[in-house]
Amino acid sequence: MAGSTLGTVFSVSTWGESHGKGVGVVIDGCPAGLPLTEQDIQIYLNRRKPGQSRFTTPRKEDDTVEILSGVFEGRTTGTPISLMVRNTSQRSKDYSEIASYYRPGHADYTYDCKYGFRDYTGGGRSSGRETIGRVAAGAVAAKILQEMGITITAYTKSIGPVEIDYNRFDLSQMEQNAVNMPDPLAAELAMAHLDVCHAKEDSCGGIVECIIKGVPAGVGEPCFDKLSANLAKAVFSIGAVKGFELGDGFDVAKMHGSANNDPFGMEDGHVKKLSNHSGGTLGGISDGSDILFRAAFKPTPSISREQHTVNKSGEEITVSVKGRHDPIIAPRAVVVVECMAALTVLDLMMVGMTSRLDRMKEFWAKPMMPEK
Template sequence: MAGSTYGRLFQISTWGESHGRALGVVVDGCPAGLALCEDDIQKFLDRRKPGQNAFSTPRREEDSVEILSGVFEGKTTGCPISMLVYNQTQRSADYREIANYYRPGHADYTFDKKYGFRDYRGGGRSSGRETIGRVAAGAVACKILASLGISFTSYVRSIGPVEIDPARFCEAEISRNPLNMPDAAAAEQAAEYLSKCKANGDSAGGVVECIVRHLPAGLGDPVFEKLSANLAKAICSIGAVKSFEIGDGFSASRARGSENNDGFVCREPGSIQKLTNHSGGTLGGISDGSELLLRAGFKPTPSISVPQQTVSRSGEPLTVRVKGRHDPLIAARAVVVVESMAAITIVDALFANMYARMDAITDFYK
């Protein structure tokens, strides 16, 4: 199976299945000398860990990470960093009845058509547990970016019909509620909405928003390696993501040029800034030095106990209720996944940018 590797210079390869022995990632291209330990990775994995609240799957996993290579005496060696997380509570028997039919909203049918078979135990590679490797790699990327002063604020912007109010935005509130929303009132409303969905055996979709601060101008290339395009690929590669926006996104298509263009100002010599940020931090696919703002739209969790119409592998009509341990909402646990994929993409762009200009190469090798 190809397609499990992402990045050019800072490259990650994830591996493992939802109900296999373990999952993990190999990170290649991390510079030597970065202070790194398992606690750095675990903090990120704990943010996506299942079974932490009423709006998360009841599957209990510690998701404890082990660093197998690439770190010596607390620092990266420049060699590939291999990380592993063992599955502890896989219950494959929960999924036996779905082996012979296709679950609506899942990749069962398309996997079958592509490979001629599928791992029906929780979806195999198409399971949300695949993101463990992405998050572990994202922790490394964020550590690199933090050393350069680049920071992230990521949160759930909306759940179903409930959206945060910018006037009530409180960054500290994100970690105070189980839905990772920066608006306490919206989080309470969303919890009520989700509780009703859950009681009815249903699920809800949501939007994750990510803000990247202190990003330098000049990252990304103007054609096929645009920063915005690579971010779109990275974010849309996350299971259940159905839409991506940067800046004003789709609303820009309804605006006039006079409304959408960001004017420039020079507040002090050598410091050019934008007056607004409708573009979301990129122009021509290249970072412009302002805040990078992106959004990912997540579909509702497809595993629901509401009766759904489907067919068996032989084409016989069936009505099914999907059983098992499932999140009624994907977006809340996916906040750290979006942040991780954005960080991995940005680190890759930073490394590529180091040889974009001859004067920078000359200065480095003098």
């Protein structure tokens, strides 16, 4: 299967299926010398694992990560890092019925068209469980970025009609509610809305917002590998994402240039934007200000309400999808968005190290010597 690898220098390849023996990722291009333990990665995986509230799937998985290669005596060796999480709570029989029909909103039909065959137990590679590999790799990327003073923070901006109020914005509140909203009142209203959806045997969509701080100006490549374009691709590769916007996003279509342009000024001898409508990039290259983007997540397609579909014999039928599913995707996807952003920024920073001859000469000016 093509399409399971992301990145040019910091390259990651995810593997595994929702109901297979396990899922994981191979990271190539990680620099040697990074202090790394399984706990560093587990912190991120714990944020996305199921069964933590009534708004996540009841599937019980510890999602315990194992480092299989690439780390020696607590530090990365510069060789490929292989990470694995074993599946321990598969209930494939819950999905045996869907082998004969196509679930609305799922990839069943398109996988059959592409491969002539599909893993119907939990969706196989199209399952949200595939994101475990992304999060594990993103945890490593985020740790490298932290060494350079770069931080990435995502949160749930809205659920259905309920949106956070920035006057009540408090990131510490995210850990106090089950929907990862940095606004306690909005979180309560959102959870009430989800309870109504559940009572109607339905699901709900949401928006995740992400802020990247500390990225220096100059990250990103012209044309096809713009930072903005690669962020969009990375975020859109998350299964349930249906929309992406950077900075003012779609609102720019209603603005005038005089309002949308970000003026420049000087601060402490450095050029600085006085506003940030562009969301932290110009020409697709980072401009030194905060990078701000949003991702729109569709409602969970697996719902118990009856839906119209067809089976593999071409007969029109009605179905009620069984199994263990999230009633909403956005809150658990917050950490996935962070990790996809980390992978994208780090890879482009590594690619950009060859952009200027003077910096290459400076790097190679002294002979390389082994550490004592």
